[in-house]
Amino acid sequence: MDPRRTLAQQIAGEVVLSDDPGGTLRKWRTDFDVAQTTLADRLDVSPSVVSDYESGRRQNPGIGVVRRTVDALLDIDEERGGGRIRQHARVLSAGxxxxxxxxxxxxxxxxxxxxxxxxxxxxxxxxxxxxxxxxxxxxxxxxxxxxxxxxxxxxxxxxxxxxxxxxxxxxxxxxxxxxxxxxxxxxxxxxxxxxxxxxxxxxxxxxxxxxxxxxxxxxxxxxxxxxxxxxxx
Incomplete structure (x- = not known):
């Protein structure tokens, strides 16, 4: 099992199926302890765009935006040592x-x-x-x-x-x-x-x-x- 791929699928699935996709994105961003400005830099957008998606002021993010956001969060975590990815892998492997x-x-x-x-x-x-x-x-x-x-x-x-x-x-x-x-x-x-x-x-x-x-x-x-x-x- 590839922990990163498994976690990416879980995050993307939760966002796509959520009644509040922006709120679910915000939950995962804060869970990874990534600031809006940091995520915005990775996505090459302004922090206000990230804020608008998370608050629901902007139309629900498409699958392309979701994929780029998930990849950015996981890339940032890996650069920090991969602690969040390992943490979720332990939880998922325990069922x-x-x-x-x-x-x-x-x-x-x-x-x-x-x-x-x-x-x-x-x-x-x-x-x-x-x-x-x-x-x-x-x-x-x-x-x-x-x-x-x-x-x-x-x-x-x-x-x-x-x-x-x-x-x-x-x-x-x-x-x-x-x-x-x-x-x-x-x-x-x-x-x-x-x-x-x-x-x-x-x-x-x-x-x-x-x-x-x-x-x-x-x-x-x-x-x-x-x-x-x-x-x-």
């Missing part, structure tokens, strides 16, 4: 859609959990029984809970349950922690991304202690966290 799982990675060796927390800017609110992890999975909390079966939910663990499950888009933490109760065994650590310690569901630490995993919260920028996780191990 998930990239709007459900943002990243899934196995480490060559276990790393201290404290280091992972430092990398993602997380604050531990309840310690667990283990101090190292061998991988991580970054999950869109709402999409995972509403779309995944219990068997698919278990596959979030990848090769090992000795990992951190990072749930994004969390407001209190109740839903992902309740969902974890039906999946056994439990992970080494759970990070709830999108809230601080004061926003956490009051019963969350108690549930973490009962199941023996470390619980942490983080509220930094999602794309910055994904970038930091590229080099965690």
């Amino acid at each position: 998930f859609e990239s709007d459900v799982v943002y990243d899934l990675q196995e480490y060559s060796t276990g790393i201290p959990l404290a280091r992972l927390y430092d990398v993602v800017g997380a604050t531990e609110v309840s310690p667990g029984s283990a101090t190292t992890v061998a991988g991580h999975t970054v999950i869109n909390s709402i999409e995972a809970i509403t779309r995944l079966s219990s068997e698919e939910f278990y596959r979030l663990y990848g090769q090992s349950t000795n990992r951190a499950l990072v749930f994004t888009g969390v407001t209190r933490g109740e839903s992902p922690l309740v969902a974890l109760r039906v999946v056994t065994p439990t992970p080494t650590a759970v990070v709830l991304h999108g809230l601080g310690p004061d926003d956490l569901w009051e019963y969350a630490p108690e549930m973490a202690r009962a199941d023996g995993y470390s619980l942490a919260v983080a509220d930094g920028d999602l794309n910055e966290m994904l970038d930091a996780l590229h080099d965690v191990a």
